[in-house]
Amino acid sequence: MDFLELEGITKEFPSRSGxxxxxxxxxxxxxxxxxxxxxxxxxGCGKSTLLQMAAGLLPPSSGEARIGGRRVDGPPPEAVxxxxxxxxxxxxxxxxxxxxxxxxxxxIGRRRARAAAEVQLAQVGLAxxxxxxxxxxxxxxxxxxxxxxxxxxxxxxxxxxxPFSAVDALTRLxxxxxxxxxxxxxxxxxxxVTHDVEEAIYLADRIAMLTRRPTTLAEIVEVGLPRxxxxxxxxxxxxxxxxxxxxxxxxxxxxxx
Amino acid sequence: xxxxxxxxxxxxxILALLLLWEVSAxxxxxxxxxxxxxxxxxxxxxxxxxxxxxxxxxxxxxxRMFAGLLAGGAAGVIVGLLFASLPVTRRLxxxxxxxxxxxxxxxxxxxxxxxxxxxxxMKVTVVGLTAFFPxxxxxxxxxxxxxxxxLAMGRTFGIGFWRRSLHIVLPACLPYxxxxxxxxxxxxxxxxxxxxxxxxxxxxxxxLVLMQFxxxxxEMYATVILLAVLGYGLNRGFLAFERRxxxxxxxxxxxxx
Numbered sequence: 001m002d003f004l005e006l007e008g009i010t011k012e013f014p015s016r017s018g019x020x021x022x023x024x025x026x027x028x029x030x031x032x033x034x035x036x037x038x039x040x041x042x043x044g045c046g047k048s049t050l051l052q053m054a055a056g057l058l059p060p061s062s063g064e065a066r067i068g069g070r071r072v073d074g075p076p077p078e079a080v081x082x083x084x085x086x087x088x089x090x091x092x093x094x095x096x097x098x099x100x101x102x103x104x105x106x107x108i109g110r111r112r113a114r115a116a117a118e119v120q121l122a123q124v125g126l127a128x129x130x131x132x133x134x135x136x137x138x139x140x141x142x143x144x145x146x147x148x149x150x151x152x153x154x155x156x157x158x159x160x161x162x163p164f165s166a167v168d169a170l171t172r173l174x175x176x177x178x179x180x181x182x183x184x185x186x187x188x189x190x191x192x193v194t195h196d197v198e199e200a201i202y203l204a205d206r207i208a209m210l211t212r213r214p215t216t217l218a219e220i221v222e223v224g225l226p227r228x229x230x231x232x233x234x235x236x237x238x239x240x241x242x243x244x245x246x247x248x249x250x251x252x253x254x255x256x257x
Numbered sequence: 258x259x260x261x262x263x264x265x266x267x268x269x270x271i272l273a274l275l276l277l278w279e280v281s282a283x284x285x286x287x288x289x290x291x292x293x294x295x296x297x298x299x300x301x302x303x304x305x306x307x308x309x310x311x312x313x314x315x316x317x318x319x320x321r322m323f324a325g326l327l328a329g330g331a332a333g334v335i336v337g338l339l340f341a342s343l344p345v346t347r348r349l350x351x352x353x354x355x356x357x358x359x360x361x362x363x364x365x366x367x368x369x370x371x372x373x374x375x376x377x378x379m380k381v382t383v384v385g386l387t388a389f390f391p392x393x394x395x396x397x398x399x400x401x402x403x404x405x406x407x408l409a410m411g412r413t414f415g416i417g418f419w420r421r422s423l424h425i426v427l428p429a430c431l432p433y434x435x436x437x438x439x440x441x442x443x444x445x446x447x448x449x450x451x452x453x454x455x456x457x458x459x460x461x462x463x464x465l466v467l468m469q470f471x472x473x474x475x476e477m478y479a480t481v482i483l484l485a486v487l488g489y490g491l492n493r494g495f496l497a498f499e500r501r502x503x504x505x506x507x508x509x510x511x512x513x514x
Binding site for chain 2 (some may be wrong): 074
């Protein structure tokens with residue numbers, strides 16, 4: 001069953017001189033319920049813009065996004081957006097527990113939200129860090145806080161905007177393992193935007209490849225690698241290497257001007 | 258204390274200047290009856306303080322200053338938030354504000370006296386107007402500096418206007434608001450004393466003028482010293498309060514350096 005449907009999404013931004021700039025042209029694809037979908041494209045192709053339109057943070061110029069069959073018109077309660085820059089989306093004046101609680105305290109009250117926050121922090125491996133402030137933690141830990149906050153809202157759909165691009169390589173592997181664990185346990189639907197070919201192959205069931213601007217959908221690639229995936233063994237499978245060769249080549253051609 | 262005793266410490270220069278004052282007056286280098294020795298000035302300060310006269314006057318001055326500062330500052334924050342979040346209010350009232358701002362505040366004391374009299378109402382109003390502008394400007398700047406990701410984060414969790422204003426926008430622009438209040442505090446003390454000197458029979462400002470007319474130089478200088486210490490103490494106190502209230506902001510700043 002399709003859970004997130006993007007249909008004919010076109011985006012134009014007003015330009016100071018002349019007609020509006022069309023950055024995205026009729027992008028259509030769907031993410032099935034419980035699926036892990038990666039969106040891959042050259043930098044500047046509007047991957048994040050597409051994700052924001054799916055999250056209801058930005059209206060498309062034409063076309064529509066649907067979540068659970070309902071048209072997205074503002075941020076829907078089933079979906080949560082995870083930001084690339086955790087330092088900007090975490091609130092520095094709140095400690096870690098209250099940052100996580102922020103996701104739900106307007107719905108269930110501060111006391112219950114804090115209790116829920118402790119549960120989510122334990123889930124992402126940050127039990128006992130509730131009293132710390134975000135800026136006292138490493139980048140990887142801060143992104144864990146952001147993930148815990150997203151989980152606290154108990155979303156069915158996680159929309160992740162290059163969530164691991166600002167951390168070092170080893171921390172990235174940790175966070176990828178964490179997100180796969182959470183996705184499996186909670187039976188979430190995930191759409192993750194990345195420019196990292198290996199990350200897309202390692203995590204996803206399918207990969208939506210985008211072109212350069214004006215962005216269109218180039219193709220959808222079935223990954224077809226067995227699960228559970230292993231950070232080392234999976235990356236050495238012939239299928240992984242074949243996909244990497246193929247996708248990286250396409251990405252490079254599209255990247256070239 | 259050891260830092261104070263170092264030859265490079267500014268404290269030693271002050272001691273030397275005070276000593277020069279005492280010596281120059283004792284030997285009558287200024288050739289003027291209005292240049293009493295520091296010891297005589299300090300004796301007058303002690304006499305007036307212990308007699309209860311100066312503390313009472315000072316209390317009145319401080320009351321008017323803080324009443325004006327808080328009223329004007331609060332108005333500055335509210336109008337600043339409004340101007341920044343509802344552009345129509347800025348279009349409507351912005352020009353008026355810009356036209357009132359450049360008027361030297363003491364210049365409006367004479368007309369205000371005609372409407373509000375000589376006493377507290379007039380003085381608190383004048384101080385309030387003084388505090389309003391720096392706080393307004395800084396608050397507006399602060400709102401513009403709020404991270405777009407923090408606002409989008411609020412939206413993805415379905416947070417409404419009031420919660421967003423109180424829990425994201427206001428804390429985020431608080432460092433700017435505090436900077437505005439620090440400027441306003443210094444101005445407020447100046448304007449309170451000036452207002453007391455110009456009109457009415459209240460406070461330290463009036464006492465200062467009275468002592469000048471009476472030719473009582475020691476009391477006059479004692480008042481000036483008292484105001485200097487007061488201004489210094491208020492600023493130090495404010496800085497300490499700011500560091501406590503915005504601990505997260507200073508910690509972030511230290512991290513970036």
